[in-house]
Amino acid sequence: MPGTSSSPMGEFFDLTATIDGRRQHAVVTEVAASLRSLAVDGVALIQEYPVDARPPYCAGWVLVPWPNRVADGLWTYDGVPQQLECTEPGGANALHGLLTETPYRVTERTPGAITLAAQVRPQAGYPFELETSVRYELAADGIHVSHMVRNTGSQPAPVGLGAHPFLRIGEVPTRDLKLVIDADTHIEIDDRLIPTGTVTDVTGTRHDFRTGQLIRDVDLDDAWADVRRNGDGGSTHYLEAPDGQQVRLHMDGSFGYVQAFTTDQFLTDSGMATAVALEPMTAPADALNSGEGLRWLQPGEEWELSWSIAYQSA
Template sequence: MTEATSSHPIVWLHHAGQHLGLVPTLGGSVAAWQIDDPQDASARIDLWRPWDGATPDLYQLASFAMVPWSNRISGGGFEHAGQFHPMRPNRVGEPYPIHGDGWLQPWQLTQPAPDTLQMELRSEHFDGNSYEYECVQTFRLVDGGLDQSVQVRHLGAQPLPYGLGLHPWFPRTPGTRITAPVQGVWLCGDDPLPTEHTQHFPPGWDLNTGAPANGGLIDNAYTGWGGTAQIDWPERGLRLTAHMPDFEKDGGTAQHYCLVYRPPQGPAFCFEPITQPIDAFHQPGQPGLRTLAQGEVMVMNVQWRYQPLTG
């Protein structure tokens, strides 16, 4: 079902007591992911903060994919195999290019199955950058949750480093907490580019013991992520979990990162599964980035599940 609430129509998928709205023309983004309220048959509960259906600001959407890299790149670009690849800033107010270019382009939507929607993009040197790729996002509603996949295929003749990520926004209540096994965190300056890696978490930042979704600014990447996470809403009696089903195959804790964006104000925060830390292009060894030759593929799979929060 398509709902034309703005110049960017929402395409809805209703299955397994869930409601997923996609906006292919606006960066291949998600407008909403909702479940039926068990206490009120006429109401829905938002698992991701919903889009208002009007604003074109991608940061107001429920979620979007980050491809062919996530977060920020400093230095006006990056060097690979002896060649410099210039990258231009791509968001007003941001001095660095951020979150790749897939979120800035329209995608094509298909429905391969009653429980599944897909969006596809072919990107060729967007905004003058060096990347040529195809990307497919897959969303499958299953009992108790959502299986989400992002697959990118490199098309260019010259190999290039790739990264992937997801950028969901979660509503936050006063008691909301995010818990995940992590080993360290990159501290940063005001940029916020990373300046120092530490295993000593600032107060309120330790995801291992659970960090409050409200508080001072966090806009930082965590290292040694164990590939699982949970968000608890005590006031709603609800828990949402994330699980990386290919965790071991993809390198375990050494190759998994996540990012928390906790703005001091506002109704939402972000927990982002990512394959590389902030500005990995300029870190020694380019951690987490994967060099793809022509035709090679990189995939990120995430299983989201919701359940009652007890105790």
């Protein structure tokens, strides 16, 4: 079962299944192990981009060993300054971890699932060694994504993890979708998108998305904390179409933060389009400095966590 194409993101891997009488299809890329497309019964749930293009705005990437930004790429470990490469276009920040340009290796594959793995090697700014993997498995209503991070080095390693899917609901214009973020507090940021250290109650503010706001009315590159937990300890956030269709992001209990990003400049085969990313995160921006949400893995320790995307018809 070879990849279907070669592109700036390496091989494309098709996943197909029919589960509970419903048809599922997804495409995962070799580079950054990104989720490039997903559909249930022909309804597209991920915003695609041209085959010969790099993912606009980090679409679909796996973000490890930190999501979001590290201010100036600078942090301190055990009293020693650590300088990461500043990779944010137009900004002096280290963006979205260390594996965004890395070709992952396939370790397991079936028609409806794939597991990919990659190593984080000791390097400037991050002197730790990790083994990571991500598994995409089709489900009746979408896809389940599970991650594993293992500290294969000799010293404790700080780890955060996230993902960057751009969600959609078929041909419904994204501007007409309602965004619901089930979280009680908003993380305040400065003009470089770095947290100021202040977290505010969303009640009565423009950042209250608990009952939803239309995408056309907002301009977002924001994160929320204090997500409301479901009975399983996780949380759920979603986009809803005017007819009641939903695409739902469910995060397990390891993910305590969610980021939303909107743009009118997402490159598609037909030109620029409005798009919205809904991003599960275990830690907010600049966590290597604040320590907020970081998981410190001891040598030999393994961390498993998961999230999913599900389609709910009207």
